[in-house]
Amino acid sequence: MSDLGLTHVALPSSNLERSIEFYARYARMEVVHRREGAVWLSDKTRPFVIVLLAASEVSNPLVPFAHLGVGCESREEVERLSSLAESEGCLVGGPNDYGPPVGYWSFIRDPDGHTLEVSFGQEVGLTVERAGKESDS
16 A cells, blocks of 8 residues: 555544544544554555544534545445444434435534544546546547
């Protein structure tokens, strides 16, 4: 893997362990690096991490429509995560079906108020692939 292009997003976290558990549960991410006051989380599908930085409080969380987006393998997985989030009191909205290229999605609030979108059917990969082919022409 190469460290070219977008490599990370850094977010403040008032409780690193609680945030690690959230992103493991809702985004299949795990700690790939840890140091005093910071952790790097990755789903190991590409060279990209969420950097969680310890903070005494989070005063400016990512809120809809600012969000992190995670693609799921099925509509059923979006529904499962949405139901879990609803039962845990952190579902912001959804699931919603906006059709191509936006797909089926929900917004979920992390422990510090940052928004995570879980989705199925977004065409990000196809759109980027098409744009690459067009620039090669």
